[in-house]
Amino acid sequence: MTSNPSFQPAHTTPVDLAERSYDIHIGPDLLRHAGHVLKTLSAGARALIISDSHVFEHHGHTLVQSLEDDAIAYETHVVTPGEPSKSWQPLQEIVDKALSMRLERGDVIIAFGGGVIGDLAGFAAAITLRGVRLIQIPTSLLAQVDSSVGGKTGINARQGKNLIGAFYQPLAVLADTHVLDTLPAREFRAGFAEVIKYGLINDAAFFTWLETHRHAIFEGGSQRAEAIARCCRAKANIVAEDEREKGRRALLNLGHTFGHALEGLCHYDGSKLVHGEGVALGMVMAFAFSQEMGLASKDDLARIITLLKASGLPVHPSEHLSEAVTAEQMMHFMLQDKKVSKGSLTLILARGIGHSFIARDVDQGKVSDFLTRFLAHHTAV
Amino acid sequence: MTSNPSFQPAHTTPVDLAERSYDIHIGPDLLRHAGHVLKTLSAGARALIISDSHVFEHHGHTLVQSLEDDAIAYETHVVTPGEPSKSWQPLQEIVDKALSMRLERGDVIIAFGGGVIGDLAGFAAAITLRGVRLIQIPTSLLAQVDSSVGGKTGINARQGKNLIGAFYQPLAVLADTHVLDTLPAREFRAGFAEVIKYGLINDAAFFTWLETHRHAIFEGGSQRAEAIARCCRAKANIVAEDEREKGRRALLNLGHTFGHALEGLCHYDGSKLVHGEGVALGMVMAFAFSQEMGLASKDDLARIITLLKASGLPVHPSEHLSEAVTAEQMMHFMLQDKKVSKGSLTLILARGIGHSFIARDVDQGKVSDFLTRFLAHHTAV
Numbered sequence A, B: 001m002t003s004n005p006s007f008q009p010a011h012t013t014p015v016d017l018a019e020r021s022y023d024i025h026i027g028p029d030l031l032r033h034a035g036h037v038l039k040t041l042s043a044g045a046r047a048l049i050i051s052d053s054h055v056f057e058h059h060g061h062t063l064v065q066s067l068e069d070d071a072i073a074y075e076t077h078v079v080t081p082g083e084p085s086k087s088w089q090p091l092q093e094i095v096d097k098a099l100s101m102r103l104e105r106g107d108v109i110i111a112f113g114g115g116v117i118g119d120l121a122g123f124a125a126a127i128t129l130r131g132v133r134l135i136q137i138p139t140s141l142l143a144q145v146d147s148s149v150g151g152k153t154g155i156n157a158r159q160g161k162n163l164i165g166a167f168y169q170p171l172a173v174l175a176d177t178h179v180l181d182t183l184p185a186r187e188f189r190a191g192f193a194e195v196i197k198y199g200l201i202n203d204a205a206f207f208t209w210l211e212t213h214r215h216a217i218f219e220g221g222s223q224r225a226e227a228i229a230r231c232c233r234a235k236a237n238i239v240a241e242d243e244r245e246k247g248r249r250a251l252l253n254l255g256h257t258f259g260h261a262l263e264g265l266c267h268y269d270g271s272k273l274v275h276g277e278g279v280a281l282g283m284v285m286a287f288a289f290s291q292e293m294g295l296a297s298k299d300d301l302a303r304i305i306t307l308l309k310a311s312g313l314p315v316h317p318s319e320h321l322s323e324a325v326t327a328e329q330m331m332h333f334m335l336q337d338k339k340v341s342k343g344s345l346t347l348i349l350a351r352g353i354g355h356s357f358i359a360r361d362v363d364q365g366k367v368s369d370f371l372t373r374f375l376a377h378h379t380a381v
Helices: A033-040 A051-071 A088-100 A115-127 A141-147 A185-202 A204-219 A222-241 A246-253 A258-267 A275-292 A298-310 A326-334 A364-376 B031-041 B052-068 B088-100 B115-127 B142-145 B185-202 B204-219 B222-241 B248-251 B256-265 B277-292 B298-310 B326-332 B362-377
Strands: A012-014 A022-027 A047-052 A074-079 A108-113 A134-140 A152-157 A160-167 A171-178 A345-349 A358-362 B009-014 B022-027 B047-052 B076-078 B107-115 B133-138 B152-157 B158-168 B172-176 B345-350 B357-363
Touching: A012 A033, A012 A047, A012 A222, A022 A222, A033 A051, A033 A108, A033 A134, A033 A171, A047 A051, A047 A088, A047 A326, A047 B107, A047 B115, A051 A074, A051 A108, A074 A088, A088 A115, A088 A152, A088 B088, A088 B152, A088 B158, A108 A115, A115 A134, A115 A141, A115 A152, A115 A160, A115 B158, A115 B204, A115 B222, A134 A141, A141 A185, A152 B088, A152 B345, A160 A258, A160 B088, A160 B277, A171 A222, A185 A204, A185 A222, A185 A246, A185 A275, A185 B204, A204 A222, A204 A298, A222 A246, A246 A258, A246 A345, A246 B142, A258 A275, A258 A326, A258 A345, A258 B248, A275 A345, A326 A364, A326 B362, A358 A364, B009 B222, B022 B222, B031 B052, B031 B088, B031 B107, B031 B172, B052 B076, B052 B107, B076 B088, B076 B133, B088 B115, B088 B152, B107 B115, B115 B133, B115 B152, B133 B142, B133 B345, B142 B185, B142 B222, B152 B185, B152 B326, B158 B256, B172 B222, B185 B204, B185 B248, B185 B277, B185 B298, B204 B222, B204 B298, B222 B248, B248 B256, B248 B345, B248 B357, B256 B277, B256 B326, B256 B345, B277 B298, B277 B345, B277 B362, B326 B362, B357 B362
Parallel strands: A022 A171, A047 A074, A047 A108, A108 A134, A134 A171, B022 B172, B047 B076, B047 B107, B107 B133, B133 B172
Antiparallel strands: A012 A022, A152 A160, A345 A358, B009 B022, B152 B158, B345 B357
């Protein structure tokens, strides 16, 4: 078999970054076109597949078959699933593997997995020979709508998550929407929190569309690919304007400052709180705080809570976490965030669904008072 | 004391890289203006000084005094001098130090030392928080004319030198020409090989000027600053055209493919062969091969050998190394170079002094035959 000429993804979203521009392809069964895409973009290149053992067990054969069909030489390096793999040692092992197989700058690292793999393998690609080519094949909903798009790569430090890394854009992103069928339900839901986020940031119509089509997206119909494509388009637009997060890109952190604090308090233990759940809780807090400040309406907050609950996502820490969380604990983590500048607190707040904005120099006292009240209640409203 | 208003470097060379543009300041006694430069470019920033124990012992007090005069908060991290510090463990320690002192993206890492420190600290700056600010204060001639300019940063891998890293541009480069007075003579000579390289690449007039002013440059007069400024200007021009080494920048590798092979054969043991000596030998080989191919004249080769010898630099491996080197050994290393593409050999050859060019797909057999003949003789001519 040779290159597959029938490569027709349901959606293709360009990310416009001058000479670093690339396409995100979204649709069912794209994985078996991976070899074709690689060959088209980097003829003659060899590949190093980075994956985790879960993903590779389920879908490795499809990817490998696709590369073999296109006669692409490849090697595979499989890491342990989970956040601890985003650290120095696994990074070094990938770079060492790439150098040992004498990868050249025109060769390709394929990041084949969820957010952890995308961040880890992407960072390895950025620093091997000061940059080898990279193709992202995200296999979780979260990675498809968020982490695989925009070029943020990195590992965790003992001081916090994602504190070490690089901005490094891929050659292409392939988001196969069928691969998500094997995702655990909790992970799919968590990814859906990030989908909702795009509606909240600047697209009220998308939020309304999600209220209507939530069920179909979970079921895996054409609406799933459409939802993912709309998220990628939204993120691509923001990233094209502000690749290195000097301004508007910070909007993508809606719910993340509060959410990261909760994740930190759970020691990033995914059995207690996965990232998307933290984001769901954080978005509720951002809107509840915005409402308390007279910015957003009670109705908007209620709609958000309804959609999150219907999606199986948490809306208040006390309903989700076994241990109580205090405002003091959360403030401690929030002031450690890498986006903190000169000690002042920057939050993403909103004047309503689809009307988020970057609020700089937010009064720490007001945030702390809000958290005290919010956490004292046992539900979000 | 406050910021020093009398900052008037003998030479200032801009590096034109759009939003990543910066200035290289060159002249005597610039070190005591470091605080002023930092404050001007990044008001309110804190600093993390990365240095090695030799450099910091000789010149640390001047740098520190300058920062204190401008009321800049700083911490210091000193590493072991020498090439082994360009590795994962020292890199991790610097990043950990930066994160522990809660450096923010607007804060500054100061790379204060020779090429090793510039590469190591520059890479740490590139990946801490996906990029904190960087000021290069090179303290060796080699670093002032070469490694501190152009944004290449990195560490070594067991598979070879500089195989892991990033392209990362500094906020400014401060080249204090008086600092070079404390440099060991052998290191100064080695740096001078890179100075000569700029004449050989594309500036025959500069080569002639060096033949005349070599002595004054070694003595430390105004010609020293001028020579450094001309090299920086030459490198800045090439880098501005080709930041990521996709084309013309490869000219800067004149003498380096042969030179790296010799360094590799010496296991990068600086007591046997320092980098600049390898470059000197490599430049002779590049011109001798060019002459053999009918490209360059015997006269040009003779002038090069005369200037290198007068500068105390080696011109033939047999005169410099205690063990014999074979063509086979050199070819083995040359084919490992990270600039090798699809296994074909790319060399920088020349049609004469000042007329170097990138020769792609060079016949490996011809190179091997040339090396066999060249190495069999005991002198270069």
